[in-house]
Amino acid sequence: xxxxxxxxxxxxxxxxxxxxxxxxxxxxxxxxxxxxxxxxxxxxxxxxxxxxxxxxxxxxxxxxxxxxxxxxxxxxxxxxxxxxxxxxxxxxxxxxxxxxxxxxxxxxxxxxxxxxxxxxxxxxxxxxxxxxxxxxxxxxxxxxxxxxxxxxxxxxxxxxxxxxxxxxxxxxxxxxxxxxxxxxxxxxxxxxxxxxxxxxxxxxxxxxxxxxxxxxxxxxxxxxxxxxx
Amino acid sequence: xxxxxxxxxxxxxxxxxxxxxxxxxxxxxxxxxxxxxxxxxxxxxxxxxxxxxxxxxxxxxxxxxxxxxxxxxxxxxxxxxxxxxxxxxxxxxxxxxxxxxxxxxxxxxxxxxxxxxxxxxxxxxxxxxxxxxxxxxxxxxxxxxxxxxxxxxxxxxxxxxxxxxxxxxxxxxxxxxxxxxxxxxxxxxxxxxxxxxxxxxxxxxxxxxxxxxxxxxxxxxxxxxxxxxxxxxxxxxxxxxxxxxxxxxxxxxxxxxxxxxxxxxxxxxxxxxxxxxxxxxxxxxxxxxxxxxxxxxxxxxxxxxxxx
Numbered sequence: 001x002x003x004x005x006x007x008x009x010x011x012x013x014x015x016x017x018x019x020x021x022x023x024x025x026x027x028x029x030x031x032x033x034x035x036x037x038x039x040x041x042x043x044x045x046x047x048x049x050x051x052x053x054x055x056x057x058x059x060x061x062x063x064x065x066x067x068x069x070x071x072x073x074x075x076x077x078x079x080x081x082x083x084x085x086x087x088x089x090x091x092x093x094x095x096x097x098x099x100x101x102x103x104x105x106x107x108x109x110x111x112x113x114x115x116x117x118x119x120x121x122x123x124x125x126x127x128x129x130x131x132x133x134x135x136x137x138x139x140x141x142x143x144x145x146x147x148x149x150x151x152x153x154x155x156x157x158x159x160x161x162x163x164x165x166x167x168x169x170x171x172x173x174x175x176x177x178x179x180x181x182x183x184x185x186x187x188x189x190x191x192x193x194x195x196x197x198x199x200x201x202x203x204x205x206x207x208x209x210x211x212x213x214x215x216x217x218x219x220x221x222x223x224x225x226x227x228x229x
Numbered sequence: 230x231x232x233x234x235x236x237x238x239x240x241x242x243x244x245x246x247x248x249x250x251x252x253x254x255x256x257x258x259x260x261x262x263x264x265x266x267x268x269x270x271x272x273x274x275x276x277x278x279x280x281x282x283x284x285x286x287x288x289x290x291x292x293x294x295x296x297x298x299x300x301x302x303x304x305x306x307x308x309x310x311x312x313x314x315x316x317x318x319x320x321x322x323x324x325x326x327x328x329x330x331x332x333x334x335x336x337x338x339x340x341x342x343x344x345x346x347x348x349x350x351x352x353x354x355x356x357x358x359x360x361x362x363x364x365x366x367x368x369x370x371x372x373x374x375x376x377x378x379x380x381x382x383x384x385x386x387x388x389x390x391x392x393x394x395x396x397x398x399x400x401x402x403x404x405x406x407x408x409x410x411x412x413x414x415x416x417x418x419x420x421x422x423x424x425x426x427x428x429x430x431x432x433x434x435x436x437x438x439x440x441x442x443x444x445x446x447x448x449x450x451x452x453x454x455x456x457x458x459x460x461x462x463x464x465x466x467x468x469x470x471x472x473x474x475x476x477x478x479x480x481x482x483x484x485x486x487x488x489x490x491x492x493x494x495x496x497x498x499x500x501x502x503x504x505x506x507x508x509x510x511x512x513x514x515x516x517x518x519x520x521x522x523x524x525x526x527x528x529x530x531x532x533x534x535x536x537x
Binding site for chain 1: 237257414416417421422424425426427428429430431432433
């Protein structure tokens with residue numbers, strides 16, 4: 001579903017990603033792991049068009065999105081849950097979800113989103129900025145799902161969230177994948193969470209993919225060694 | 230200063246000055262609404278806002294002329310046509326300005342002050358060259374002239390009532406658009422986080438252009454209303470821009486209710502004090518009051534409270 005070939009991304013003169021190649025199938029959850037500063041967030045942002053791509057191609061399904069603007073990428077089926085969640089703080093929960101409806105043209109929040117995240121229905125008239133971290137994370141995912149994506153990107157979703165809620169989130173993400181046949185790419189530093197949800201793990205180091213392994217055959221110690229400082 | 234008036238005279242003075250203040254309030258509010266959208270929402274300091282208003286005033290003037298010459302039968306209704314044209318003219322100019330100038334400056338909000346100030350000078354000279362330096366005034370249709378006599382000493386002007394009604398309607402429309410429409414929601418999202426707004430699928434460039442256009446269009450409508458109470462000249466917009474910024478900042482840049490209340494309090498203070506003192510002393514007292522309150526509440530009268 002998501003097809004990345006020879007992706008180079010640079011901030012001005014300094015290149016951060018040196019030619020990444022990977023594919024994500026429909027119905028698959030891929031975890032991208034790596035220490036701080038190895039290029040995970042840059043990869044996410046470049047896939048979303050928030051950081052310009054230097055060279056290479058990115059495709060969703062059959063359509064190339066390499067040079068499209070962010071909102072055009074959303075229309076082609078990309079959706080993004082950023083690091084730090086970035087909820088629209090002074091807007092209500094309901095309005096936050098509705099911003100995600102822009103590309104679908106719908107005007108009411110689909111009921112199934114509230115079914116996945118019942119807490120958001122309870123709080124739909126509260127301001128997004130007044131929710132707790134875990135609730136904001138759910139809101140950010142609901143907002144991303146509202147645009148009916150084919151590929152969902154999550155950048156460090158476990159950051160600042162308590163362990164019991166991380167477990168819930170893993171369950172929810174798998175449920176969403178099963179119900180909607182989504183491809184999910186999640187960047188992560190927490191190994192237990194990644195092993196919990198991912199079908200495949202990619203390790204990124206200094207802007208290159210240095211290790212790739214299916215969940216079934218993974219050697220935990222080896223991946224952990226990539227993450228240790 | 231009250232010695233020479235009887236109690237009932239004082240009452241009448243307060244009512245009539247209060248009414249004059251309400252007319253001033255209407256113009257302030259109409260100007261401030263456009264500015265509150267552009268400055269409060271987009272963070273662009275639009276010093277040329279007064280010139281967008283004056284464009285609306287000129288459009289109204291020419292519409293009235295055209296109706297007088299070609300459609301005298303419909304003259305009583307010309308104002309409604311003029312208002313629509315003023316909105317379109319100022320709004321279109323606003324969108325062109327956004328495309329040619331403002332969109333390059335979103336990352337440098339303070340520079341918008343200089344750029345739009347330059348734009349305001351250019352527009353003033355254009356008006357002077359094209360429309361002439363003389364001030365022009367519109368002729369009001371018969372039904373808008375005259376005044377209603379409430380008591381022996383209290384009269385209110387009909388055109389003033391009309392401008393106020395207009396202001397109430399436009400304010401309500403803006404409030405509905407801002408908080409109920411899809412466009413309003415997108416504007417607020419872009420303002421809160423431009424990058425995230427585009428990452429949820431909002432076309433931020435289109436929203437910016439439309440927002441700036443609508444803000445300027447409302448200024449054009451303010452210009453239409455302005456023709457009822459003042460004469461239109463190339464520099465007339467300058468007189469209002471500082472007061473309008475005062476209204477927006479005092480009210481709290483992102484709050485519509487704040488803008489309304491601050492326009493009301495500033496115009497009423499100004500108008501009532503002007504009768505008893507000189508105009509400049511009235512302004513001094515108004516400004517001191519605003520400065521004092523802003524020292525206590527730097528965010529303005531109204532702010533939204535959320536966790537940071």
